[in-house]
Amino acid sequence: MSLLAVNQLVMQFGDRLIQKDVSLKVEKGCIFAVMGGSGCGKSTLLKHLVGLLPPAAGTVTYDGVDFWASDDAERSRLRSGFGMLFQSAALWSSMTVLENICLPLSRQTRLDGKQREAKAREVLEWVELGEFADFYPSSLSGGMKKRAGLARAIAAEPPLLFLDEPSAGLDPISSRRLDDLILDIRHRTGAAVVFVSHELPSLFAIADDGIFLDADSKQPIAHGCPRELARQDVHPTVHAFLHREVPPPAAAPATAKATS
Amino acid sequence: MPPPSLPQRPSLDALLRSAVGPLERPVRFIGEVLLSAAAASGGRWSFRREDLGRVLADCSARAVTIVLVVNLLVGAILAFVGAVQLAKFGAGIFVADLVGIAVAREMAAIITAVVIAGRTGAAFAAEIATMQANEEVDALEVLGLGAVDFLVLPRVASLLLMMPLLYIFACLAGLVGGMLVAAAMLDISAIAYLQRTAEALTWTHLGLGIGKSLTFGALVGMVGCYYGLNAKRNAAGVGVATTGAVVTSIVGIIVLDAIFALCANALDI
Numbered sequence: 001m002s003l004l005a006v007n008q009l010v011m012q013f014g015d016r017l018i019q020k021d022v023s024l025k026v027e028k029g030c031i032f033a034v035m036g037g038s039g040c041g042k043s044t045l046l047k048h049l050v051g052l053l054p055p056a057a058g059t060v061t062y063d064g065v066d067f068w069a070s071d072d073a074e075r076s077r078l079r080s081g082f083g084m085l086f087q088s089a090a091l092w093s094s095m096t097v098l099e100n101i102c103l104p105l106s107r108q109t110r111l112d113g114k115q116r117e118a119k120a121r122e123v124l125e126w127v128e129l130g131e132f133a134d135f136y137p138s139s140l141s142g143g144m145k146k147r148a149g150l151a152r153a154i155a156a157e158p159p160l161l162f163l164d165e166p167s168a169g170l171d172p173i174s175s176r177r178l179d180d181l182i183l184d185i186r187h188r189t190g191a192a193v194v195f196v197s198h199e200l201p202s203l204f205a206i207a208d209d210g211i212f213l214d215a216d217s218k219q220p221i222a223h224g225c226p227r228e229l230a231r232q233d234v235h236p237t238v239h240a241f242l243h244r245e246v247p248p249p250a251a252a253p254a255t256a257k258a259t260s
Numbered sequence: 261m262p263p264p265s266l267p268q269r270p271s272l273d274a275l276l277r278s279a280v281g282p283l284e285r286p287v288r289f290i291g292e293v294l295l296s297a298a299a300a301s302g303g304r305w306s307f308r309r310e311d312l313g314r315v316l317a318d319c320s321a322r323a324v325t326i327v328l329v330v331n332l333l334v335g336a337i338l339a340f341v342g343a344v345q346l347a348k349f350g351a352g353i354f355v356a357d358l359v360g361i362a363v364a365r366e367m368a369a370i371i372t373a374v375v376i377a378g379r380t381g382a383a384f385a386a387e388i389a390t391m392q393a394n395e396e397v398d399a400l401e402v403l404g405l406g407a408v409d410f411l412v413l414p415r416v417a418s419l420l421l422m423m424p425l426l427y428i429f430a431c432l433a434g435l436v437g438g439m440l441v442a443a444a445m446l447d448i449s450a451i452a453y454l455q456r457t458a459e460a461l462t463w464t465h466l467g468l469g470i471g472k473s474l475t476f477g478a479l480v481g482m483v484g485c486y487y488g489l490n491a492k493r494n495a496a497g498v499g500v501a502t503t504g505a506v507v508t509s510i511v512g513i514i515v516l517d518a519i520f521a522l523c524a525n526a527l528d529i
Contacts, residue, residue: 050402076404084402090395094311094387103308107403 001064003028003160003192009048009058011041018044021219022058024211026192028159031182033203033210033226034196037241040215042196043087046164049194050084051075062160080108082160083153087168089145091137097124097148098133101155108156120155127151127181143174147181154185161185163195167202179205200244204230212238289486292408293416300413306405307414315418319380323422324429326379327372331430334367335359335437343445352446356456359438364465368430370517373476376419376426377509381484384415385505388488389498397489407489416481423477424470431469464529472520476513483509 004026011018018041026032034042047053049060051067060067062078070078083104091100101120105111111119124130127147137145146166153161166182167175179202182193197203203210203226212222212229214237222229222238230242240247270278299305342358388411391397397407435457442448484505491501 047398052398052401079402079404082402084399086395086399088395090399092396092399093391093394094314104403107405 005061007059010056012056031193033207036213040213083158084162085149085153087164089149123151123155161193296408306409312414320422328433331433332437335434336441339438339441356453357460360457360460363434369469369472372430373513377480381480384484385488385501389491389501393493412485419477419481423473427473480509
């Protein structure tokens with residue numbers, strides 16, 4: 001049974017269709033990329049997956065349990081099984097970095113106050129922010145905020161992580177360090193990672209599998225590992241995206257499946 | 261040839277929905293706050309004590325100076341207007357009755373609520389709207405922490421706790437303001453003024469004022485948080501939420517005070 005399975009999801013705001021027929025599976029330890037151009041619905045898909053926005057149709061299941069068909073208590077239990085890094089890091093501005101990490105620990109674990117603090121400091125050392133534990137988010141740089149947000153997401157060691165454009169807005173070195181950190185997290189904790197990105201170096205460096213959402217046809221047009229997709233004969237839009245080219249004016253619809 | 265079709269009348273359901281629709285969200289919000297308060301009173305609160313302490317300090321110690329100054333001046337203005345008129349009839353001493361009753365029944369609660377709406381209610385709206393824009397509220401939701409439980413409840417509870425205290429300070433300031441003007445314009449001694457005030461004021465007046473301050477506190481807290489949570493996720497949204505919170509709070513305070521006046525009149529209190 002897949003850790004996360006999405007079946008025939010329809011994403012819609014009122015009458016405006018964003019994406020349809022979105023299906024994907026994420027297995028344990030897999031790093032899964034949600035790719036696509038700006039405005040195609042990548043972050044919206046993530047909101048459907050983490051329970052922030054109900055989909056118009058389709059199912060999202062965690063270990064076979066349908067998230068959106070579950071009651072509040074079951075959803076709360078399912079939520080405790082994943083961590084999320086938001087695009088803006090979304091650190092709680094009225095709390096220090098340490099408090100930002102202790103709060104999820106108080107919800108998702110049974111650790112007492114001292115154990116929570118020790119665990120939070122350990123995770124901060126891991127993301128190289130140990131000396132910034134007592135800083136407020138407003139005092140951190142963009143890269144530091146992302147790492148602090150990642151520390152918050154992984155603190156309770158959830159089996160599944162959602163990362164919304166983790167390397168967006170970072171310089172190449174910070175971006176590379178974050179990629180290495182994500183690989184290290186997978187190596188150490190065995191967590192699966194679903195990440196939204198249009199940063200090609202990150203996609204090629206860390207993704208094992210992925211899906212490409214197309215803004216024009218409003219449906220996925222490719223599934224597979226980005227490295228494999230880049231080598232295959234795929235939809236012209238996917239090819240243009242993965243090779244950083246300007247796409248042809250009228251790309252014919254076709255769905256590619258890469259074997260990773 | 262088919263008969264011409266009559267224009268369709270909107271169904272009763274559609275009419276009711278269009279009439280009640282705009283109220284659905286605020287009514288649901290009030291319901292969520294009440295349910296959350298009921299759960300918290302049973303010991304199941306999820307907000308942090310540090311946040312409650314921070315908000316309590318913000319709407320008490322940090323607000324008391326401006327509340328004292330404004331109410332002192334309102335008491336003085338009431339006394340000034342009363343003194344000019346009452347002196348014409350040789351009834352200057354009754355300025356103490358006028359100021360005492362007006363401050364305790366109406367002005368202290370209203371003016372304090374308006375001041376708190378302008379500083380604390382606006383701050384609630386701006387802070388929560390900014391959190392909304394920065395995805396901080398989403399981060400709470402993903403963690404299973406409802407925004408109402410975590411953000412709204414400590415703020416509304418703080419105002420409910422602190423508004424009656426601010427009201428008492430406001431009453432004292434208003435009476436002092438009236439006393440200063442009475443002493444300066446009518447040469448009434450402080451002791452005579454206070455004695456007259458004590459005779460005029462009853463516990464009913466103070467009880468009514470405290471009831472109003474509690475109601476206004478709940479209103480300002482909920483309105484500020486409601487606008488913050490429903491703000492658009494951009495800088496303009498923060499401004500719109502803040503303005504909306506202050507305007508709605510002030511209008512709500514006046515409307516509620518009018519309802520209080522009608523009820524007090526009907527109950528003869």
